[in-house]
Amino acid sequence: MITYCKEILVGFWSLLAGMAVTIRYFVKPIVTVQYPREKLVMTPSYRGYPQLVIDPETHTHKCIACEMCSRTCPSQLIALAGVKFPGAKQKVATKYVHEHYYCSLCGLCVEVCPTDALEYSQEYRLAGFRREDGVIDHLLLLQKRQQAVGLPATPIPTDAEIAAALAAEAAAKEAREKEAAAKAKAPKPAEEPEKAKPKEAPPEEVKE
Numbered sequence: 001m002i003t004y005c006k007e008i009l010v011g012f013w014s015l016l017a018g019m020a021v022t023i024r025y026f027v028k029p030i031v032t033v034q035y036p037r038e039k040l041v042m043t044p045s046y047r048g049y050p051q052l053v054i055d056p057e058t059h060t061h062k063c064i065a066c067e068m069c070s071r072t073c074p075s076q077l078i079a080l081a082g083v084k085f086p087g088a089k090q091k092v093a094t095k096y097v098h099e100h101y102y103c104s105l106c107g108l109c110v111e112v113c114p115t116d117a118l119e120y121s122q123e124y125r126l127a128g129f130r131r132e133d134g135v136i137d138h139l140l141l142l143q144k145r146q147q148a149v150g151l152p153a154t155p156i157p158t159d160a161e162i163a164a165a166l167a168a169e170a171a172a173k174e175a176r177e178k179e180a181a182a183k184a185k186a187p188k189p190a191e192e193p194e195k196a197k198p199k200e201a202p203p204e205e206v207k208e
């Protein structure tokens with residue numbers, strides 16, 4: 001009889017302990033994220049894929065297509081191109097494609113960029129159904145990000161615009177080369193004859 005009562009008490013106590021845990025978690029803030037309806041806010045040190053920075057002053061990217069990042073990348077996964085438009089001081093990126101499935105997030109591209117044009121994204125949802133889902137066109141992505149925050153989208157140069165800029169650049173280069181060749185062929189002005197140096201007076205003899 002005593003054992004029976006003891007078992008009932010132990011069972012009741014374990015029931016109360018279980019209910020206490022349930023009640024405690026019932027009143028605590030919810031930590032479960034309802035993925036994919038809810039999105040996590042990542043910490044500032046989180047490294048998503050490298051992406052183009054939106055310059056707060058110009059509201060566009062700062063990439064000058066110098067190719068330092070693509071040359072430095074150990075996985076050789078960045079494909080980019082750029083062109084210098086007539087009158088512009090620097091090149092502008094016309095293509096910036098990143099095959100993220102090869103990326104080791106080593107950060108060399110971000111470190112080496114001379115214009116600080118790259119940063120790590122906060123994106124963590126990287127799953128896809130196709131291989132192409134891991135290929136990021138950063139100029140298109142930049143447009144989407146700009147539109148998401150109400151900024152005007154940076155236009156991507158068309159093939160015709162790129163061809164015209166390349167033709168103008170080639171014509172300017174040819175003109176420079178012709179000018180340099182003409183300068184090299186031009187006769188040099190006759191050199192002036194050296195003026196005769198005045199003869200130095202003989203040193204006076206020291207009288208004893």
Ligand code: SF4
Nearest residue numbers: 073103104106107109
């Ligand atoms: S983080 Fe490293 S591997 Fe990834 S794109 Fe940049 S340089 Fe290449």
Ligand code: SF4
Nearest residue numbers: 063064066067069113
């Ligand atoms: S290193 Fe920077 S500026 Fe140069 S191509 Fe890469 S992102 Fe553009």
